[in-house]
Every structure is written in structure tokens, then in C-alpha cells.
Amino acid sequence: MDFNDTKDEAKFRDEVSSWLSANADKKEHAKDIYRPAEMSGEGESGESSALKDAKAWQAKKYDAGWACLHWPKDYGGRDAAPMERVIWGQEESKFKVPGGFFEIGQGMAGPVLMLYATEEQKKRYLPPMAKGEEIWCQLFSEPGAGSDLAGIKTKAELDGDTWTINGQKVWTSGAHYSDYGIIVTRSDFSAPKHKGLTYFFLDMKSPGVEVRPIKQITGGANFNEVYFTDVKIPDSQRLGEIGDGWKVSLTTLMNERLAVGDASGVDFQEIFELAKDQDFNGDTAISNGAVREKLADWYCEQSGLKYTKMRNISALSQGSTPGPEASITKIVSANKLQDIANYGMDLMDNASIARDEETAIFQGSLLGAPLIRIAGGTDEVLKNIIAEQVLGMPQDIRVDKNVPFNEIPTGSKN
Amino acid sequence: MNFNFSEDQLLMKEEVKKLLDKENSVKRNRNVLEGEEKFDKELWNQLVQMGLTATTIPEEYGGIGMGFLELCVIAEELGRGIAPVPFSSSVYLATTAILNSSNEDIKKEFLPKLASGEIIGTFAHSEKTTFPSESGISVAAKSGKITGKKVAVPDGDIANFSLVSATSGKNKIGLYLVDLSADGVEIDSLETFDPSRSHADISFKNTPAQELSADAWEDIEKLLDQSAVLFAFEQVGGAEAAMNQAKDYAMGRYAFGRAIASFQAIKHKVADMYISLQLARSNCYYGAWALSNDAPELPTAAATARVSATKAFYECSKENIQTHGGMGATWEFDCHLFYRRARLLSSNIGSQGIWKDKLITSLEKSNSPT
Numbered sequence: 001m002d003f004n005d006t007k008d009e010a011k012f013r014d015e016v017s018s019w020l021s022a023n024a025d026k027k028e029h030a031k032d033i034y035r036p037a038e039m040s041g042e043g044e045s046g047e048s049s050a051l052k053d054a055k056a057w058q059a060k061k062y063d064a065g066w067a068c069l070h071w072p073k074d075y076g077g078r079d080a081a082p083m084e085r086v087i088w089g090q091e092e093s094k095f096k097v098p099g100g101f102f103e104i105g106q107g108m109a110g111p112v113l114m115l116y117a118t119e120e121q122k123k124r125y126l127p128p129m130a131k132g133e134e135i136w137c138q139l140f141s142e143p144g145a146g147s148d149l150a151g152i153k154t155k156a157e158l159d160g161d162t163w164t165i166n167g168q169k170v171w172t173s174g175a176h177y178s179d180y181g182i183i184v185t186r187s188d189f190s191a192p193k194h195k196g197l198t199y200f201f202l203d204m205k206s207p208g209v210e211v212r213p214i215k216q217i218t219g220g221a222n223f224n225e226v227y228f229t230d231v232k233i234p235d236s237q238r239l240g241e242i243g244d245g246w247k248v249s250l251t252t253l254m255n256e257r258l259a260v261g262d263a264s265g266v267d268f269q270e271i272f273e274l275a276k277d278q279d280f281n282g283d284t285a286i287s288n289g290a291v292r293e294k295l296a297d298w299y300c301e302q303s304g305l306k307y308t309k310m311r312n313i314s315a316l317s318q319g320s321t322p323g324p325e326a327s328i329t330k331i332v333s334a335n336k337l338q339d340i341a342n343y344g345m346d347l348m349d350n351a352s353i354a355r356d357e358e359t360a361i362f363q364g365s366l367l368g369a370p371l372i373r374i375a376g377g378t379d380e381v382l383k384n385i386i387a388e389q390v391l392g393m394p395q396d397i398r399v400d401k402n403v404p405f406n407e408i409p410t411g412s413k414n
Numbered sequence: 415m416n417f418n419f420s421e422d423q424l425l426m427k428e429e430v431k432k433l434l435d436k437e438n439s440v441k442r443n444r445n446v447l448e449g450e451e452k453f454d455k456e457l458w459n460q461l462v463q464m465g466l467t468a469t470t471i472p473e474e475y476g477g478i479g480m481g482f483l484e485l486c487v488i489a490e491e492l493g494r495g496i497a498p499v500p501f502s503s504s505v506y507l508a509t510t511a512i513l514n515s516s517n518e519d520i521k522k523e524f525l526p527k528l529a530s531g532e533i534i535g536t537f538a539h540s541e542k543t544t545f546p547s548e549s550g551i552s553v554a555a556k557s558g559k560i561t562g563k564k565v566a567v568p569d570g571d572i573a574n575f576s577l578v579s580a581t582s583g584k585n586k587i588g589l590y591l592v593d594l595s596a597d598g599v600e601i602d603s604l605e606t607f608d609p610s611r612s613h614a615d616i617s618f619k620n621t622p623a624q625e626l627s628a629d630a631w632e633d634i635e636k637l638l639d640q641s642a643v644l645f646a647f648e649q650v651g652g653a654e655a656a657m658n659q660a661k662d663y664a665m666g667r668y669a670f671g672r673a674i675a676s677f678q679a680i681k682h683k684v685a686d687m688y689i690s691l692q693l694a695r696s697n698c699y700y701g702a703w704a705l706s707n708d709a710p711e712l713p714t715a716a717a718t719a720r721v722s723a724t725k726a727f728y729e730c731s732k733e734n735i736q737t738h739g740g741m742g743a744t745w746e747f748d749c750h751l752f753y754r755r756a757r758l759l760s761s762n763i764g765s766q767g768i769w770k771d772k773l774i775t776s777l778e779k780s781n782s783p784t
Contacts, residue, residue, distance in 0.1 A: 001483055001703050003415050272777065286774070289767070296770035299777065300722040304693025307417070307700045314417035328689045380678070386688055387681035391661055394676040 003310070005087075009317065012084050016066075016091045023060060024095040031269075034096045051177060054098040058132030068106055068130040075114070075122055076130030082316045104173060105129045105136030108252045109182045109201070116199075116239035116248060125180070125201075137178035137204070138252065139169040139226055144411025146171075146374075147381045149184075149253075150194050150246055151400075151410045154228060156185035158235065158242075163187075163200065165208075165231040171375070175211045175224040178204050182252065184245045189406045196405055197245030202233045218367045253377075265365030268302045271295065271340045271347075274358075278347045285347050294343060301336050305329055327390060330372070331382050338369035417699060419487055427487035431494065433460060439495030443610045443751050446498035452572050452603070452612035458499045462531030467505055470513060476526030482640070482706045486698070489644045493651025493727075496755045498610040500534050500569035502648065502762065506641040508535025511577045511589065514633060514640075515626045520591060524575070536573040538564035538592075538616055539634070545764040546579070548631050551587050553618065555580040559598075560590055560623045563615065568762050570594075570614030571603045578618070582628040589630035590623035597621065608754035638763055639716040643701035646716075646723035649759050650694050653723070656730035656752045657687040660737040667739075680737060687730045694719070694726035714780060717773035724766050727756040 005013055020026075034053075061067045062076060069085045071077025080088075110129055113122055128134040145151035154167025165185060175181070181204050188196035204211075208231035213221035240248040272295060275286040285291045308328065315321065344362040345352035352359050373379050387393040400408045419427070442454045461467065469484050471477020485505065492501055509528050512521055512535075527533040539545075541552060541564055553562030560580050567576065575593050582588030594601065598621040604613045627633055661684050664675035674680050701719030704712040731753040735742035742749040760766060 001417060001419060001699070001706060003417060003703075005415060009415070276778075286778070289771070292774045293767065293770050295777075296717075296721055296773045297725075299773060300697060300718050300725075301693060303700065303718045304696045304722055307696035308692055310415075310417045311696055311699060314415050317415045318418070328692050332689060332693065380682070383682045383685035384678065386685040387675075391684060391688060393661065393665060393681050393684065394673055396676055396678060397672055 006317065009083060009087060013087050013091060016088055019064060019066065020091055020095050023064075024057075024097050027094055027096050032096055034098045047177075050098060051101055054101045055132045057098050058102060062131040067132075068110070071110065071114075071126070071130060075126035083313070086313050086316060101135055101174065101177070102129075102132050104138050105134075105180075108138050109136040109180070112182060112199075112239060112248060112252050113201070115251060117201075118236075121236075134179040135174065135177055136201075137172050137175045137181045139172055139175075139181045139183035140249070140252075141171040142168060143170055147378055148410075149249065150197065151408075152184060152186055152197070153410070154183070154185045155189075156187045156198055156200070156233075158187070161235045163198075163233045163235060163238070165200075165202075165228045165233060167228050169226040169228075170214070170223075172211075172224045172226050173222055175204065175226050176213060180204055181226075182239070184249050186405065187242055187245075190404045191243065192402050193400050193405045193408060194246040195243055197249070198242050199239045199245035199248040200233050200237050201239060202231065202237060206231050206233070208232075216371060218364060218371075265337045265368055266340045266344060266361055267337070268295070268298050268340070270361065271298065271344050274344050274347055280347065291347070298336055298340055301332055305332055327382060327386050330376065331379050334369060334372040335379070337365055337372065341365035341369060417703070419483060419702075423483055423487050426484055427491060430464070430466070430488050430491040433464060434491055434495035434497060439497045440748055440751065443496045443498045443755075444748070447608070447610045447751065447754075453500055453569070454498045457497060458501075459531065461497075461499060461501065466501070467509075467531050468529035469505070470509065471525050471529045475521055476529040478529075482643070483702055485644055486647045486702045486705070489647035490651035493648035493653075493755075493759075494655045496610065496652060496655075496751055500536070500572050500611075502641070502645065503536035503569040503573060504528065504534045506644040507537040507637065507763075508573075508575070508577055510640050511537065511626070511633075511637050512591075514637060515589075517624075517626055520624060520626065524591070533574040534569065534572055535575050535577065536567055536569045537577045537637070538567040538570065539579050540565050540567075545768045548587055551579055551581055553578060553580040555582050555588055555590055555623055555625070555628075558622060558625070559620045560592065560618045561598075561620055563617045565615050566604060566606075566613045567616050568611065568613055570616050571601050571612050576616065577626070578623065579630070579634055580623070582625075582630075586629045587631045587634065588628040589626040589633060591626060592618065592621055592623045606758075608758040610751065610755065611758055636712075639712050640705055641763055642716040642720040642769070643698065643705045645759055645763055646694070646698050646701060646719035649723035649727040649756070650691065650698050652752055652755055652759070653687075653691050653694065653727040653730040656727070656734040656749075656756075657684065657691055659749065659752070660684055660687065660730070660734040663738050674737075683733050683737060687726075687733055690722070690726040690729050694722040697722045711780075713776040714773065717769050717776060720763075720769045721766065721773060724760045724769070727752075727759065731756040 058067060065078055068077040069080035069088050070082060073079050106129060110126060113125060129136060140149060142152045142154060144153060154165060154169065156163045156165050180201055182201050184197055184199050186196050187198040208229040210227040212225045214223045214225060215221050275291055275295060276284060278285040280288050341362050345366065348359060352362065355363060388395055437457055437460060439457065442457055446454055465478050466488055468477040469480050469488065470482060473479045512524050528535060541550065553560055553564060560578060562580065564578065573594055575591060578590045578592050579587055580590055598619040600617040602615045604615060606613050664680050665673055667674050697719045701715045704715035735749045735753060738747060738749055741747050
């Protein structure tokens, strides 16, 4: 039982670390983050400069052979072992570097293209994706189909070699700065729900694509509605067979669950520091037994997630596949985030309502947490996955299987 | 890196599991619970023959010279089998306390007999309904004799000897070894919440006592940290057994024309059990690492493992009953055996509130909790 690198791992870590040291600034504190120069104090308007910096950093990594490490070299990767990818991530997180724009492309679109695209398409689209030159988004959810993704209604009709797409997608992260998208559509409304879907990739600059931002409860707008009006997609951009879109979507979702990790925002460290400083009935909050009990619970959750991750990394290092334990990460961390944010504001009492340097992170986390509990699989969907896929419990009895899709009620009826 | 047990350790775990399955350890728990015996001597002897009581004892003292990691995997299986034996008292606590000590005479006298199972030891610490703080110990040692009363000592009416915490003068707490058949020892067996494990009040009146240390409070805290990791593994084993019972029952129980395991209300309940179990297991692994390396992180790691394993066993054992419906609350079904054991293990070596407080105290001291 140890946390030590093998000889090869240590050698690789040295190599990574020295390249990073030569090309980026090391964090002084674990919580330091990269800030683009122009973004300080300008709020949302900083997105374009953050994107510019992220693209520059990604290109630098790509040129030196450090982008999409686990991808084949032919497509811009490094043919690296899973453990090497983990080591890269661990080391890169020690540096103040930009990120946050390429995960959907590299994490979800890339793997699907690798499985279903032609060789020519892979060579055309994967390297620029790895380099960060072209950004991809994922067009899945619709107003009437969230957790029940197979309930989508965006319509695809084939005429000759060209498909025409009409409908609406929602919750599309980064659609407003994306060059390409992966999209699942319904090509047959009279087939059963899971049988009539077809999957494509498309140019987001195609005529008839309209992107509208969604303002979230945080005030920010990271997601979009995307409208499709007679958008043309050549049949050569279909991924998988006609009517096989559900199977292709599952590949993407599996990767989504791997890509969605810890919730960012307040964690144990923030509430611990706050409790040490905060006055509570004439003493510090941390000297109160009730406060200590709560802190202990959150510490145990944080630590449990940290060492669950270690168990997974260890499995990779030993050459085996990580267990399903990772599926608990988002459920636990998103709920912890929400509860810590709420309790932090409780400890700050009425002063927590005012927005200042100290309250901002708690307020932001409290408003951000609800969406984290929903995005990338709701708590409820993830619990079904644990019960069904990890523990082998049976699926719910379905009323929408083997019924033509156009006979199934969908969406909101109120 | 290998943040896991070695193949040999996992093999050993499997062997212990096989023995407990073959001997129907859960049925034996019920026999002790319902019968007159204080523990299952037959099962105990089998564990001794397998060498489990000798695990951490060096060969020079008649042991097999393995480490705490082996003890962790054994503990998990004893928990899974809710074994009705005094293993935690004699091995996690008494044996570890003597191994920690520098008293060579006591080591030579006691360790070989503990290894061979010839004697059973325990640790008598609590005196009131609350877990003792340093100022809460009233049993007193003076000139090689101790006087006072310890309450609800686990296996107190089974053990041949006990480690006893007692004041040694000058506001110090010492640790003493007492032969429980000696003069001036009065043992009162208790009716308990989980009769599969015996407990007794023990009174001492000028009872001869060998001194391990006259200034032992830190040693006692360390002993509790060490044993907390082992208790936590036992709790994780029990929690996993309870979760699996709930799942298996739900998959075989039909209502409204379908397996109740297909209802989300049941699936989410079992998923919640799984989540609390995984968090506890991962924290236990870190505890095992800290314990086996005698790392400075042990106080934090032990308290974290203990708190999350206590929570997991409670949740899994209570929701196991709920999943079973009315039958889960009958004497006939085994659910209550796990529910009782979960409560018992939560109380031995200090309750949840005590360990949560210890955890935060150790984080305050370490100053860099993450």
C-alpha cells in the first residue's frame, strides 16, 4: 500500500514537470487559478481573452507533443498510457494555466469521431481539435428531453445525399464560440423511441443555425439554446448507421461521465478557515460542537473522494481498469458544495447577504451548485446508474419501449 | 503506485472469508446472541489455528510477524461475518498496546500467549457514560495496585487480563496490565444491546497491576487511533454485507407485479448505501496506509476512517431493515444482527461525536487539512 511512482512513472513525471516549469508559472497556493490579463474586474467580457489564452496554451502543448496524450500520434496525440495521462493532469494542475474550452471536443466528440468517422475525417478534424484550433460542442438536450435523452424531437430528413435538420437544442455549453458540433436527431418518428435516432457532426457556421445564450441563476451565461432551421448536413457527416444514433450517443455519454469531475467552488478548506475566523456566540465558530460535527462530515466526504480517486489511479497504474467508484464523485461533491455554501452563509449571518470579497465565493457557489447537480447527469440519473450498472439492479419498467415514438407523451404538458 | 492491498494480503482476506462462510459465522452470532455462551469458542479456536491472533506479533515473541495491513483485511472479514469473538479487544487493543510498549518483560510474558490464543486480553478505559478525557479518569494506581471501577468493558468477562487506564499521580494517566483472576477484581457481566459480544463492569480493589507506563495518555490516544482504523475496516465489512443483503432481498422480492429492486425509491436507497460505503472504504485505505507506516497523519486518517465507517454501517444496517419491510424487523431475519453490531462498534472506543471532535482537533493542529 503506497502512493509511490514506479520507476517509469517517476521518469515520465520528471519529463512533464520540467517541460511545464520551462513553459508555465507554478502556483504558489493550490487554489491559485490562471487569470487572463484583460479579465481582471471586467466580468463576462473577459471570455474572449480567456479563449485566446487557452488556445495559445493548447497550441503550445500540441507543438511539444503534450496535447490529448492518450490519442494516437496520427491524430495529434502521444499514444500515452492511461497512467501517463493521469500524471500529466496531476502535474499540469500545479501550474497556473488556462483551460476550460476544449473538454467537450476532446473528451466527447473526439472519442466518437475515432469510433465512427472515416479515416479521412479523423485526419482532418482530430488534430485541430487536439491543438485547440477548432472548438466543438455537444448538441444533445432539448426542451422536452433532458435526463430522458432518447426523447429528442429535432428532425432529420434525408433527400439524396443531404439531410435537412429542423428543431431546437438546449443547454449547449460553448455553442457560441464553437466551430463544430456533434448532434443527435430523430430521423424516424414512427420507429420506437430508441430506434429512430441518427447522429451527425456539423459546421456550427452552417446557414440556419442560431445560437442564443441562456442566462443562469448565477447571472452568467455558459450555456445556449441552439435553433436549427433547414440546416443542411451532408450524409458523409453521419456517425453510425441511420437509426443507430442511440448507440452512438451512449458512447458519448460514457465519456461525459468520465469528463465531469469535482464541482468547483467552496470546499472544506474554505468553511474550515471561515469557522476559525467567524464569531459565534462570543467565541469562534469552530469551538462550537455543532459546527465541529458539520466540518467533520464534510472533511470525511472530501477525503473519501480524494482517496477514491487514488484507488482509481492505482488501478490504472497496476494496469487494470478503474472500478465504478468514480460514479459517486459528482453526486457527493455537488451536494457538498451546496451545503458548505449554505452553511458558510449561515455562519456569516445577516452579513452574508451583502456581496463582498468574503461572501462572494459562498454566494457564487450556492447559486452555481443547483446546475452542477443537474448537468452531465442529475443526482437521480447517477443513482440509477449506480444501482443498475454498478450493483446490477433491474431497470425501471418502461412504458415507452417498443411503442412508435409519435405515440409517446413527451415534454411538459402544463 | 499501488494504493491497494497486495495480492498476498487479498489472498489472506479471501481465506478468512472462506473460513467464516464455511463456519456460518452469522448463524454463530445468532447462537451466542440467543444462548448462554459469552462468545463462540469453537470459532475463536479456528481463528487462532489459522494464526490470526498472531498476525502482528513478531516471530521472536511467537507470532508470524506480519503487519497492520494484514490485520485490516482480517478486520473487514470479521465485520462482514459479524463474528461473535473477542478479536477486537484481544488483538486490535491488548496486543497492539503491548507491542507499542517498551516493557520487554511484559512482551516476553504476554505476546507468545496472545499469539497462541492461550490468553485473551482487553482494554478497560470507560468509567462513566461518556468516553473519558484525561481529567475524567478516577481509577487510581498506587504502589503497584489499582483501585476503582471501569464500566462496560468489551469482553471484560471473557478476557484473562486487561490493560487499564488509571491515574499514576502528578496528574498523569498511566497504563497498567491487570490479571483479571487476581485478588480484588469483581466482574459483573452486563445485559447488552448486542449480546453477541459480551461486556462487563469491572471493579478493582487494591488489585496488583504491572505498569506499562506511568505517563501514558499519548500512548492511549495512539492506541485508540491505531485501533480506530481496524474498527473502521470491521465496520466497512459489516456495512457491505448489509448493503448486499438489501440489494439481494430487493431483487428477489416482488410487489405490484415487479421486483421491488426496479423501483427508484429502492434503487436510490441502495445507491446511497453504496456511496457512503465507498467513501468509508477509501478513507479506510488511507487509514491503513497511515497505520502501517506509523505516519504522522495517523490521527487525522484514523478519525476520518472511523467517522465515515461508523456512518456507513449505521446507514446500511438501518436501511437494510427498511428495504426488507416488516420481515426485516423480525427476530427471525438476520437484519437486526447487523443493526445491533453497527451500534456496538460505534460505541466501542468512543462514539461518533468523540471522533468527529478528534478529527477537527487534529486538523487544527496540522494546520494544512487538505
